Structure formats: structure tokens, C-alpha cells
Amino acid sequence: MGQVVSYNEEIPNCTFCGKNEHQVHKLVTGPGASICDECIELCVDIISDERRHDAEVNALRLPTPRQIFEYLERYVVGQRDAKRTLSVAVYNHYKRVNMEMREKATRLVAGRICNRGPLADVEVAKSNILLLGPTGVGKTYLAQTLARIMNVPFVIADATTLTEAGYVGDDVETILQRLIQASDGDVERAGKGIIYIDEIDKIARKSGENVSITRDVSGEGVQQALLKIIEGTVASVPVEGLRKHRDQETVSIDTRNILFICGGAFVGLEDIISRRLGKHESGFNSVWKQTEASDDDVLGQVNADDLVEYGLLPEFIGRLPVVSVLDDLTVRDLEKILETPANALIKQYQKLFAVDDVRLTFTEDAITAIATTAVNQGTGARGLRAIIERILESTMFQLPDHDDVDEVVVDASAATGKSEPRMVRHRARRVA
Structure with missing residues (x-):
């Protein structure tokens, strides 16, 4: 009985698209598999698109x-x-x-x-x-x-x-x-x-030019x-x-x-x-x-x-x-730091007092006195919190023991240490 001879058995084909080496420009052959240049270009485009997408997602x-x-x-x-x-x-x-x-x-x-330009290097x-x-x-x-x-x-x-x-x-x-x-x-x-x-x-x-031993x-x-x-x-x-x-x-x-x-x-x-x-x-x-x-x-x-x-x-x-x-801060700058920013120092202490249902008020003269003290001490904005802590220390110590205080007022006299902040008691009169 005659045997059918195939003349295409020795011609390698691309494992992905099936084209043989005569149908493509280049065929890369490996053990058990082959890939043509057209499939390689397609894979490169897919990988590049995915990498580009990942870069866009991860970009700041x-x-x-x-x-x-x-x-x-x-x-x-x-x-x-x-x-x-x-x-x-x-x-x-x-x-x-x-x-x-x-x-x-x-x-x-x-x-x-890909896509190299004049500034690529x-x-x-x-x-x-x-x-x-x-x-x-x-x-x-x-x-x-x-x-x-x-x-x-x-x-x-x-x-x-x-x-x-x-x-x-x-x-x-x-x-x-x-x-x-x-x-x-x-x-x-x-x-x-x-x-x-x-x-x-x-x-x-x-030491300049004088090197130590x-x-x-x-x-x-x-x-x-x-x-x-x-x-x-x-x-x-x-x-x-x-x-x-x-x-x-x-x-x-x-x-x-x-x-x-x-x-x-x-x-x-x-x-x-x-x-x-x-x-x-x-x-x-x-x-x-x-x-x-x-x-x-x-x-x-x-x-x-x-x-x-x-x-x-x-x-x-x-x-x-x-x-x-950075420039030195003036008294006016320190006044703004106390009042203006989203997390201004006075707002922070007002929030602390609000937990006890107490309103904290600083007069304009008190704010100026605090800023002036910071400038005189040479501590800048960093020293503002220490100054306010000193002013309110006694008040914050006494306040939790008084449930009839509605407001604490800090004036210039309290800001300079000559007196204590004034506690305004309204609840006692309202109850009576």
C-alpha cells in the first residue's frame, strides 16, 4: 500500500497565528513553540498599552x-x-x-x-x-x-x-x-x-581653614x-x-x-x-x-x-x-497667624473650650499684645502657643469645676499677665 508524503512537515509554523516561515518576515523558533514577528509586534503593543495605562493610574x-x-x-x-x-x-x-x-x-x-523624539535622551x-x-x-x-x-x-x-x-x-x-x-x-x-x-x-x-585634630x-x-x-x-x-x-x-x-x-x-x-x-x-x-x-x-x-x-x-x-x-514675621503677621488660617491657634483653643460648652473670646488688644510678646521674645510663630498656654493655664485648671460659665474673655490685661481671663457666668442667672 502506498504512503502519502507531506512536504510541509519540516516547515515550522507560528504557534499563535499558524503562519509558516514563508508567510512572515521572521519566525523565532524555540523548543516546542514558535512565534512570528507580526505576533511579537502585537504582543508589544498590548504590553505597552497596559504599562501606559498603569503609569496613568499610578501617576500623582x-x-x-x-x-x-x-x-x-x-x-x-x-x-x-x-x-x-x-x-x-x-x-x-x-x-x-x-x-x-x-x-x-x-x-x-x-x-x-517607542515614539522616540528629539528630547528622548x-x-x-x-x-x-x-x-x-x-x-x-x-x-x-x-x-x-x-x-x-x-x-x-x-x-x-x-x-x-x-x-x-x-x-x-x-x-x-x-x-x-x-x-x-x-x-x-x-x-x-x-x-x-x-x-x-x-x-x-x-x-x-x-573652623574654616583651621582643621581640628x-x-x-x-x-x-x-x-x-x-x-x-x-x-x-x-x-x-x-x-x-x-x-x-x-x-x-x-x-x-x-x-x-x-x-x-x-x-x-x-x-x-x-x-x-x-x-x-x-x-x-x-x-x-x-x-x-x-x-x-x-x-x-x-x-x-x-x-x-x-x-x-x-x-x-x-x-x-x-x-x-x-x-x-523667609522673612521675619511682623506683629501684624503674628496677629493673622493667631486668627486667619484654617487651623489658627485661637480656633484650636476655641474648639477645646467648646467641648465644655464654653465660648472663648480674645479681644483685638489681647491678640496684639500676644503678637508683640512673641516678637519681643524672638520666638516667632513657634512661641505663640506657649504664650497662650501661660495665659489660659489657670482658667483651664478651674473651668471643669464650674458648670455655670458661658464665656471666657481674654483682654489685653490678661494677655500681659496683669490679670486672669474673665469668666462670664450666665447660666446661674438664667436658672434663677
């Missing part, structure tokens, strides 16, 4: 700089220039984060990029922020409010507690550890957070340790504890998309700027010069050379390109 919803500014206006009094600078800087930073997520989504497994560097200003002007509060509107994890670190690795104190990686904890362990979400490092001026070199573990060394994580690197962070050990569990976090905001009072920086501007020279045969800038505007003319002379490393300053100067 960005408010415009004007919306960020208006939100800051609701909570922070004054500092309009600083708020405008921060609004633009934060918007650009997270626009860059979203842009990188979309670019990553369009990148194929083989490393080829351009990488946008991040711009961290340096805030300068005296204590109590709102540096930390501005950073907290920014994190709230952007809905990203936020932590505050104190530069004075940081030391070089191997010395007693906190390693710089502990800042990242706290950010991961603030993200409930979500490392990817932590990689888009905000870290505010306070007292950054305290790690400046104070002992190791500076909390000054220049900390600046060197902060350089890489501020610029952007993949850092190994211990899951628990403050030190990395050989057998300790660690996680890796990419800091390229973390926004670092550094703040400090920089006491004495005005003198350095004034000398550079030639404001005055002292000594025999001195030539007195007058600059156009007043004392209040001197800090606003700071440049990188002034910060280097103050004690910051040039490469550290280069990683903080956005510099914003």
Missing part, C-alpha cells in the same frame, strides 16, 4: 503651581515669595516624577523605546530646596503643608542628630528608614515622598554622607534598628524621586553677605560704603559663595539649587 495628580500657592495661603501667613518659589519647585519635581513613570512605561523589554535632574530664615517663621510648617497637598509621605529629620557611619548617633540612612515607616512599609510610595532636614546650618564647618563626625562628614542620597542613589536601608549589620535584613530604596527640603536659621550669614556687598568696613582708614539693600533684604542676596564661606560644601550646595529666603 498634580495641582498647578497656583493651586499649591492658594492652598499654602490658607494655612501659612505671609512669606509670599517663598510660597511662590516652593509651589513652582514642588510642581516641577513631581511633574518630572510622572514624566519618568510614563517614559518607563513605554520602554520595551528589549530596551527599545534628555534626563531632567531634580531640584531640591534650601530654606533660609530665622526661627519661628514657618520653614517646617511650609514643608508639612506641601506634603499634605501632594498627598505623599513626609518625615522631619534633625541634622544635629546625624553622624558619619560607624560613630555614635544616627546614620543618614535612618532618615530613609523613617520615610518607609511613614509609608506603612510601601517602598515604592516612600520613593516619592518628601524629607525635611531641619537645622542644616548646624552641620556647617565652623579630632574627627568631625557631625559636620563635614555628615554633609558628605548626605550627598548621594540627596542627589539620588539606590540606598540599602535596615528594616529595623539604627545600624546595618552583616546579617541584618535590608531593603533598597531609590532616592532619585524623593524631594529633599533643607532648612536652617543660618545665624551670622547676614554678616558674610554684608562683607561681600561692602556694606561697611571697620578699622583705621576705613571707607564706609552704603549698599542699596536694607538689613531685612541682606539675606535675600545670598549666593553659593556665601554659603561656602559659612561652612557648607560646594558639592552639597550644588544639590540644593532652589534657595528661598
